[in-house]
Amino acid sequence: MGSEQQETSVAAGPVGQQLQRARELKGLSISEIADQQHLRSSIIQAIEAGDYSKIDTELFLKGYIRAYARQVDLDGDALIRDLDAELAPIRQQREEEQQAHPLANIERRRERKRQLAKALLVVILLALAGYGAFYFLSGQDAGLAEEPAEATDSVEVPSEQAVAGSPLTEGSEEEAGPAEETEFSVSVEESANEVSEQVPPVVDGAPSEEQLEQPEPTMVSGDDVDLQEGTGLPVTAEQQSAIEPEAVPAEPEVAQSASSSTARLEMTFSADCWIQVTDATGQRLASALRREGDRLDVTGVPPLKVVVGAMNAVEAIQFQGEPLEMDSFRVVNNRSEFTLEP
Numbered sequence: 001m002g003s004e005q006q007e008t009s010v011a012a013g014p015v016g017q018q019l020q021r022a023r024e025l026k027g028l029s030i031s032e033i034a035d036q037q038h039l040r041s042s043i044i045q046a047i048e049a050g051d052y053s054k055i056d057t058e059l060f061l062k063g064y065i066r067a068y069a070r071q072v073d074l075d076g077d078a079l080i081r082d083l084d085a086e087l088a089p090i091r092q093q094r095e096e097e098q099q100a101h102p103l104a105n106i107e108r109r110r111e112r113k114r115q116l117a118k119a120l121l122v123v124i125l126l127a128l129a130g131y132g133a134f135y136f137l138s139g140q141d142a143g144l145a146e147e148p149a150e151a152t153d154s155v156e157v158p159s160e161q162a163v164a165g166s167p168l169t170e171g172s173e174e175e176a177g178p179a180e181e182t183e184f185s186v187s188v189e190e191s192a193n194e195v196s197e198q199v200p201p202v203v204d205g206a207p208s209e210e211q212l213e214q215p216e217p218t219m220v221s222g223d224d225v226d227l228q229e230g231t232g233l234p235v236t237a238e239q240q241s242a243i244e245p246e247a248v249p250a251e252p253e254v255a256q257s258a259s260s261s262t263a264r265l266e267m268t269f270s271a272d273c274w275i276q277v278t279d280a281t282g283q284r285l286a287s288a289l290r291r292e293g294d295r296l297d298v299t300g301v302p303p304l305k306v307v308v309g310a311m312n313a314v315e316a317i318q319f320q321g322e323p324l325e326m327d328s329f330r331v332v333n334n335r336s337e338f339t340l341e342p
Helices: 002-009 015-026 030-037 041-049 058-071 076-100 102-154 160-165 170-198 209-213 237-243 250-261
Strands: 263-269 273-278 284-290 295-300 304-308 314-319 335-340
Touching: 015 041, 015 058, 015 076, 030 041, 030 058, 041 058, 058 076, 263 273, 263 284, 263 304, 273 295, 284 295
Parallel strands: none
Antiparallel strands: 263 295, 263 314, 273 284, 273 304, 304 335
């Protein structure tokens, strides 16, 4: 009964006054109502005074009034109906102001469109930047992965008959080094023959015609000792060695010059691998696909530029007879390029 009398006694007047009278009947202060709703006291005062301009939107205003009505035991729906009746003149006045000043409304719409256009432009730029980065990275990875495959496709696999007569076969590469050594050995033999022609030949212990024309040394009776010509003194071992011509050490010098002008590379493979070797003159010493168990042995003018299509397929590398550590080479996508110098 008490609550019905309370609702009847406060049902007249504006919404703010109804809430204020219900609060005073319950003996509550403005700060207590504000604390329960977690609002500022000024908001409760504005509601009770009917100054709704301090509230941001009608949605917030209606929510505050419903909560206030529950605190003072009033019907929230009835208060909202009274509130709509109070706000009707304010809404009509607002519409009249907008009609009287259409430029403000147009400017508001334009500002909203500009904000939407800016947001859309930012989204488009971010999408283009992401697509460009993805295309660049994917193209770079694809180029590194396809380069050894393209090089392999460009090399024609010869038949067995073509391999027998081709200069790029493995046998010809391995025989390149011995062929050059043969040429150097021939030149050494020719130089040795020239030296031997300068020395008077002796056949079966018999003196040559040049030795017969020379005067015979005077011999001391009873002794088989050669005497110096015109002096009668014996010929010593040092003097005899000075008279005889010395052998020309041509072969070591030739071998040393040959080793300094060329470099030798040896490689063995544990799986299929495309390999290319080029010397300093631009001559391509090797450019083919090597199989498991194959061996590469080439010789050329240093430095040697080496391109390996599958580094994990290389079992061992020797340069100038010395083994090399494969961990020291830079490998990208199992592919490596490096230069070897003596």
